[in-house]
Amino acid sequence: MKKTLLILTVVLLLLCTACGKNETNHDAFFDTFLLTDMKVDGITTPALFNPAKGTSTPICTDPLCAHTKDAGCPFGGYNKVGDIHYHNNAIYYLSGKQSLLDSDIMRYDMESGKIDSIVSLTELAEYVPADIKSGNGIGHGFIDGYFRYIIRNADFTAAFQLRVDLDNGKVEVLDKNYRYPTAEYDGITLTTTPEMDYTGVSYGFVKTDDKGNTETILADRRIQITFDDLLSDGKLIYTDCYQREDGKYDLERQRLWMYDFKTGEDRLIMEEFPDVYIAMHGDYIYHVKDVENPPVLGVDMNSEGKERFNTSGGILWRTNIYTGECEIAFEMPEYTLMGTQIDRVGQYIVIGYHNVDYKNYTVEEFVHHNVVETWYQYPEEIGRIVYDTVSGRTAVYPDAST
Numbered sequence: 001m002k003k004t005l006l007i008l009t010v011v012l013l014l015l016c017t018a019c020g021k022n023e024t025n026h027d028a029f030f031d032t033f034l035l036t037d038m039k040v041d042g043i044t045t046p047a048l049f050n051p052a053k054g055t056s057t058p059i060c061t062d063p064l065c066a067h068t069k070d071a072g073c074p075f076g077g078y079n080k081v082g083d084i085h086y087h088n089n090a091i092y093y094l095s096g097k098q099s100l101l102d103s104d105i106m107r108y109d110m111e112s113g114k115i116d117s118i119v120s121l122t123e124l125a126e127y128v129p130a131d132i133k134s135g136n137g138i139g140h141g142f143i144d145g146y147f148r149y150i151i152r153n154a155d156f157t158a159a160f161q162l163r164v165d166l167d168n169g170k171v172e173v174l175d176k177n178y179r180y181p182t183a184e185y186d187g188i189t190l191t192t193t194p195e196m197d198y199t200g201v202s203y204g205f206v207k208t209d210d211k212g213n214t215e216t217i218l219a220d221r222r223i224q225i226t227f228d229d230l231l232s233d234g235k236l237i238y239t240d241c242y243q244r245e246d247g248k249y250d251l252e253r254q255r256l257w258m259y260d261f262k263t264g265e266d267r268l269i270m271e272e273f274p275d276v277y278i279a280m281h282g283d284y285i286y287h288v289k290d291v292e293n294p295p296v297l298g299v300d301m302n303s304e305g306k307e308r309f310n311t312s313g314g315i316l317w318r319t320n321i322y323t324g325e326c327e328i329a330f331e332m333p334e335y336t337l338m339g340t341q342i343d344r345v346g347q348y349i350v351i352g353y354h355n356v357d358y359k360n361y362t363v364e365e366f367v368h369h370n371v372v373e374t375w376y377q378y379p380e381e382i383g384r385i386v387y388d389t390v391s392g393r394t395a396v397y398p399d400a401s402t
């Protein structure tokens with residue numbers, strides 16, 4: 001996932017940027033909690049992690065609940081597919097049955113404690129016209145109070161899209177050219193350009209002002225990802241990928257830019273941006289990158305004696321969006337950081353780690369097709385590190401459940 005972004009994922013990332021920015025309770029919620037899963041006595045259930053306190057609390061409010069179907073838990077049999085979404089004091093997720101295609105969109109009302117299925121993906125599929133064949137799969141996701149659903153032909157010549165209003169469950173078939181806002185600030189909206197091609201790359205942005213006037217800006221940029229942390233004073237961070245001599249895009253090499261809504265200035269932050277996951281706070285973006293001479297973790301016997309390294313070096317980097325200067329926020333070489341799991345919650349940066357102890361192992365033998373095979377089992381630990389951007393302090397929360 002880290003570097004091989006699927007086309008539809010890119011499209012979703014491009015479009016999932018204005019998610020709920022106008023909801024004040026949304027902002028207050030995400031300044032306090034990280035929406036996540038946790039395990040309670042072996043049962044996975046949705047939870048809220050509070051980085052200021054270091055506590056995880058199940059969303060099911062019954063402290064004695066076993067969080068199973070038998071116990072009558074609203075999340076009994078919890079089988080989430082993809083992301084969990086917060087909107088208007090409710091949480092939403094796709095609950096799988098046999099496969100993604102017959103999953104339900106679930107809504108859990110945090111006030112009443114009630115859970116309902118809004119609509120199933122099987123029902124949504126009935127809206128799709130017969131001439132649209134899903135050559136590129138189905139793109140879907142939660143965005144800004146909606147569940148979006150899009151199907152494209154293999155050659156991108158035809159598309160069908162609809163959305164479900166999460167507040168009332170209404171299904172709305174959209175024009176095939178409809179584009180969700182990429183970013184909004186002070187009456188100005190940016191969307192992707194119609195030329196967006198098979199790679200999911202947008203050729204600049206279409207900018208619409210509060211009077212409805214439109215113009216294409218930054219048309220020479222091949223915009224790949226826009227990050228959903230829009231600074232309060234109107235700065236948008238995005239990446240632009242390199243175009244090779246044969247005209248194709250190198251989706252693994254990106255430059256990092258900042259667009260200023262107020263001045264129209266577009267500033268290069270970094271020539272070779274090492275990652276596609278960032279968290280942002282104040283004048284800094286926080287991210288992981290591969291270090292030189294990474295610490296050796298040991299040898300993975302299951303992969304024919306391959307050496308394993310902590311390529312993150314246990315370092316969280318921060319880059320100043322004005323100067324491009326990159327410095328160490330913290331360095332904890334005993335932790336293998338997961339750059340894909342990075343979030344900002346209020347003044348805190350929360351990053352996942354996954355430590356595997358390759359020096360300690362137990363050997364298991366099992367019979368597979370009448371052959372005795374050997375499997376090496378390594379102790380591993382998953383958890384989170386919380387970095388306080390104000391005090392610079394870190395705290396480690398081991399949690400094998402995430």
Ligand SMILES: [Zn+2]
Pocket residue numbers: 060061062065066067068073074075
């Ligand atoms: Zn429960």
